[in-house]
Amino acid sequence: MVIQAARRLYNTKGKNLPLPMVVELNRRLVKGYAHFKDDSRIVELRKSIVGYNKQLRLLGIRDHQVTYAKFSILQVVATLIYRLGKLVLLAIGTLPGFLLFTPVFIATKYLSAKKSKEALAASTVKLQGRDVMATWKLLIALAFAPALYAFYTASLTYWTYWNRVNGLVPDWVPLWSVVMIGMVLFPTITFAALRIGEVGMDIIKSLRPLVLSLNPSSANTLVRLRERRAALAHQVTEAINTMGPELFPDFDAARVVTDPFREASNTDTKAENDLPEIRRTSVSDHTEKMPSSEPLPRNESFHNLANIGFFSTRPPSRDRSRSRSASTRSGSRHGLKPLSALTQKDPLEDVSSRIRDAMRERGERRRRRSEDGSWDMASSGAGTPSSTEESRKDL
Structure with a gap:
């Protein structure tokens, strides 16, 4: 406190x-x-x-x-009269919902008090048992309120069927629409009574200081x-x-x-002051340390990092290999030594030609093998007589 x-x-x-x-x-x-x-x-x-x-x-x-x-006396009197009139109107609006929900109030109060006494008698750590009382009030209201709304809706439907609510409901209104209206009307009335009751309680609590101001x-x-x-x-x-x-x-x-925004701005200003001075370097600064006065070619710079295959799992394409070989040759003029010497012939073309030659030789060997097998079968079939011919010779 x-x-x-x-x-x-x-x-x-x-x-x-x-x-x-x-x-x-x-x-x-x-x-x-x-x-x-x-x-x-x-x-x-x-x-x-x-x-x-x-x-x-x-x-x-x-x-x-x-x-x-x-407040002055006139202000206190005017405020008191206004709030009393507002309280009367709110009480009239709260009355229907209060009457409809009275069975729930009575049941929750009686049963929750009974359960709270039982919990206090069975526990050695509870002082008042308000948590048990609130829990049982909520459980009873969740179970009893829908049943009460269903009873009110059934009563309204039967009253409409019996005498059309003393002739207030026209004959062309079907009974199923009365059921739908009752399912929406009764919860709305009780919810409006709850909200109006909250405002009314605030007004009631504000009346005592006004009365004390008049005394x-x-x-x-x-x-x-x-x-x-x-x-x-x-x-x-x-x-x-x-x-x-x-x-x-x-x-x-x-x-x-x-x-926090002010603190963040101060932190940013302090960080900017602590940063060292960064000086932009030009191409002339690099040429002072290099034997050639020509700038670096575009393919040797890291301007576009998206084209660099950091995680490449396949061999580079022909265009990429040519660009790399060209960049290596152009970089050699500026004192950049290549990693390995390349032949004049493109490695990919050499590999593809070797693969074609190997496939061609393999096809020729397979064709020769199939021709040799056919000749062997023909020779073995002509030189080996059948059983019928041998029987004829014996005769």
């Missing part, structure tokens, strides 16, 4: 902080309080915040409602409480601005939390 009150008092500009910034601010306040909790300034500040919260609790108001003390005995108390809040906010801000830089190096007193 002390940390949350300090966070509200530190944000004195009335800005609506986003949730990540609120979480970061709470984390830093907790860390700072744990580090400086024995400091005399923090001890006195903690006593003042606890007393302020106690006075708010006695009056039954919240911290943001203390600002009502600066002469308590109006003076609210004025003094508002002055005390302003002084307490000044103390909290001074304490955080004084002790914050000792614990957080990136503390910025001009902001609630350090601006």
